[in-house]
Amino acid sequence: MNETDDLLVHRDGGELWLRLNRPQARNAINWNIRRALHRHLLEAEADPRIRAVVIAGTEVAFCSGGDIKEMGNGPEDSAAKLALASEIVQCIARMPKPVIAAVQGHVAGAGIGLALSCDLVFASSSTVFSPAFVQRGLGPDMSTSYWLTRALGIARAKQLLLTARQLDASQALELGLVTEVIDEVDFDSVVRARVTQFSMGPTIAISQIKSLVNAAAESSLPEQLDLEAKAQGLLAATEDHRAALQAFSEKRNPSFQGR
Template identity: 45%
Template structure:
């Protein structure tokens, strides 16, 4: 495990776990944390030994979003940095998560608000602790959504519900989050780490290139015509049919054994 003041990174069984580590500030996002997280996401994408990624937080929060104390302080000092953070930090982080060529799981251990919730929405899977909650708090501070929330949330729960949560700034507890589709699973708080690690380890042992193509064709289909989606599927299948993992799966089927995927 490598440790910094604001972020923890640990590898186990092909899984890289990135843990936001500012519990005293509900893991709110400072410039330092945003820059470190972006660098770690990019490193995970490039590391062939990493075949699944987990994003989580320490303490009672997953991530409370932008650190408003730092934000206000910089604005009062006439520092232009706060006005550039969407383009310099949030947009690249969301692109790094959504474009990650391997599965990303959000282990939502507590409050996820604003940009913090948006980071969870960008992940491929969301497993939440019973004590967790989600809050689209942008309107409460006179801002609009960022960090891809306008794109991701409505694809999870539909335009009507996404509009309600963003306009009213209403908190959603874990039970409602499961019911409306923000998360795929809710577990007791004390079981979250083990459950997420089990899911991530299973994914890390799977056909990584196929997972990457699945993510790609789903993204294409979400914003294209049927013909474009069919073409993307065709291209993906053509490429995947030549992979070592597909060959291994066929051989395993014929010999009636479990495939041993190498992520290639």
């Protein structure tokens, strides 16, 4: 199996779909997936024609974490894996367009970090999150501790990671870990509709909102106000803002071009 087999890449207009494709291993992350994800995310970051990115798995599993069969190969191999995982997560965070996780079935270990790194997480009703790091004698990676702590607070994040407590989709929604829970039968059609909505939105505004929210937890109030002012100054000059003003005056919905 090569990178092309392990990560299926599909372009649909302004949407880029990246689908983990190792169902025999519950989409565990191997070297092929790491390299392919990193490469295609970097390309999406630089391509203005792509206005939304989707990371998906299969019905059985979104991602079961790191591939156990590729573990235990020494500290250099582990360090290289973690370095590439770091690049993937940081690329998602700075991506100037929305990155959406389409999550079904089993989600474990680093798969949780991959999902939570995305801006929106749409989960099917069959989804089960398993933060099983401690059961493998390992700690969280791929930014899992970062996003869990931001979402849950210190005490709840510790509780979840130290007990390896499983969460079903409704529990994850209640805790704020997912954006929406969608019935399994309707999952594909609803997610595609949601993705299309974002791919046809005001891309630059979405990018600035994403950047502002990511910065908010680490900025002081004056710093955040300054960031907001700079963002508004940039957005006020965009074609999409002018189109929105025109549409408002004409009492119709705007058509955004992402410029």
